[in-house]
Amino acid sequence: MSGHISDAVIRRLPGYYRQLRLLEKEGVERISSQELAQQMNLTASQIRQDINCFGGFGQQGYGYRVQELKEHIGAIMGLDERHRMILIGAGNIGHAVANYPTFQAEGFITVGVFDVRPEAIGRNVAGCVVMGMDGLEEFIRDNDVTLAVLAVPGDAAQAVCDRVTSAGVRGVWNFAPVNLSVPNGVSAVTVHLTDSLQILSYRMKHSEDK
Amino acid sequence: MSGHISDAVIRRLPGYYRQLRLLEKEGVERISSQELAQQMNLTASQIRQDINCFGGFGQQGYGYRVQELKEHIGAIMGLDERHRMILIGAGNIGHAVANYPTFQAEGFITVGVFDVRPEAIGRNVAGCVVMGMDGLEEFIRDNDVTLAVLAVPGDAAQAVCDRVTSAGVRGVWNFAPVNLSVPNGVSAVTVHLTDSLQILSYRMKHSEDK
DNA sequence: TAGATTGTTAATCGATTAACAATC
DNA sequence: TAGATTGTTAATCGATTAACAATC
Incomplete structure (x- = not known):
């Protein structure tokens, strides 16, 4: 078990969870892997392979205990830990993310919201008073912020990313349509919203050719 | 060229674009494929293979004309066509999607917004007056709506999906965290926002083990 | 125990990479 | 023309599937 975990496996973990x-x-x-496969449109073989990347959580002749397996997979993804998170950019996407119900419950706690625009500062977003960008680095250090959500325009994203990572943030969840570069030891995931719409467009166009 | 296009290729198209x-x-x-590969963290070989699924858009000894290739790939994804789109659910995510700047420009035109909640009806969202759900089917038929954005709670998503598809919608862009089932000939793409955050969490947790 | 289902090894399949002839 | 770079075929690599012995 647990040598190198392929990207394909990692991307399936949230689905299992x-x-x-x-x-x-x-x-x-x-x-059983058989039942789960049916429900998730995968093969039983694949599920057993995936799970066994992390260890033998099942029991021969019986299957997997749902709650136990769920917790194992959650722990593998670090969902048993608390993440102190800041949001930068209190526009539409920022609002949507900050108010997304499951995040708070899953241990992702929004501790601060920032925006450059004077008219946004002072407003209340998801229980936080929006701050200006001046005190960003200080806030990150003083509040043990490990994760930053970037909901800023594309041309500002890299600069903001540089600021938060050099202040100690270790994860960046980016909604700007740019490929960020981050220092070693920092992880970044970009949500290209447009991509999924374009893929849908492709599928609609080609749904006739089976 | 153009036999069956694999999912791996389709998922890369928006990135090329x-x-x-x-x-x-x-x-x-x-x-050249070489330069593009460097910029996109792919291999030149892969880029040439991908592009040649759709035809020979390049020129030996020269490379690809940027504008021409962009337009070809756009056309392959159907971005040269107009999509008349409705939004169902005028909450936070609904707002974010409706106001996302690039969509309108890309030919995805929001022609109507719907919500069940009485307090949402009548409000203005992205230039549309929010309507109640009663006239949904009629509106879809009368306005040549081809695409619906679902930004409703998970337990309502399948029912709303059934309504819009039976009224003639051919594509569903779903933000509810459920796997929709759609009739034949209809395409659905679900954006699991939570997944990408969980993947980020995984990467943060395991960034030490190289 | 017998039956069921996992964990794991081996076989297959598909996607990526390498190589090179075609050609601009 | 010579040089560059594509289009395309062949080789490699990795991921998925199949099979089955281990074992609960």
């Missing part, structure tokens, strides 16, 4: 949480909520206690 | 548009804006007229 979501499905297992759903099953748990429905009161299902055990599940 | 974005980079080419950027180059065009910078006034770059030609580019």
Whole structure:
């Protein structure tokens, strides 16, 4: 188990987590790779391979305990830890992210909101008073901020990214449509909203050619 | 060329389009697969293979004309066509999507906004007056709506999806964290916002183990 | 115990990379 | 023309699937 984990596997982890949480909520206690495969449109083989990258969480002849497996996968993704998070950019996307219900529950806690625009400063977003950008670095250090959400225009994103990472932020969740470069030891994930719409457009256009 | 296009290729198309548009804006007229590969962190071979799924848009000894290639790839994704789009759910995510600047420019035109909540009805969102759900089907038929954005709670998503698809919508861009089932001939793409945050969390946790 | 289902090794399939002839 | 770079075929690599022994 646990040598190098491929990207393909990592990208499936949130899906497993979501499905297992759903099953748990429905009161299902055990599940076989066969059943889970059916529900998630995967193969049983693939599921067993994926899970075994991290260790033998199942039991021969029985399957997997839903709650236990869910918690294992959550822990693998670090969802058992608290993340102190700031939001930069209190525009439409910023609002949407800050108010997304599941994040707070999942341990991602918004501790501060920042914006450059004078008219945004002082407003209340998701329980935080929006601050100007001057005290950004100080706030990050004083509040043990580990994660920053970037909801700023594309041409500002790299500069803001540089500021937050040099102040100690270790993860950047970026909604600006640019490929950020980050220092070693820092992780960045960019959500290209437009991409998924364009893929949908592609599929609509080509849905006839089976 | 153009037999069956793999999912891996399709998922890269929006990235090509974005980079080419950027180059065009910078006034770059030609580019080789080698240069583009460097800029996009791909291999030159892969780029040539990808592009040749759709035809020989390059020129030996010269490379690709940036503008021409951009337009080809755009057309492949159907971005040269107009999409009349409705938004269902005028909450935070709905607002963010409706006001996302590039969509209107790219031919995705929001023609109507709907919400179940009485307090949302009548408000103005992205230039549309929010309507109640009663006239949904009629509106879709009368306005040639081809695409619906679902920004409703998870437990309502499938029901709304059923309504819009049976009224003639051919594409569903879903922000509810559920896997929708759609009739044949209809395409659906779900944006699991939470997934990318969880992947970021995973990367942050494991960034030490190289 | 017998039956079921995992963990894991081996086989297959598909995607990426390398190589090179075609050609601008 | 010579040089550069594509289009395309062949080689490699990695991911998915199949198979089955281990074991609960």
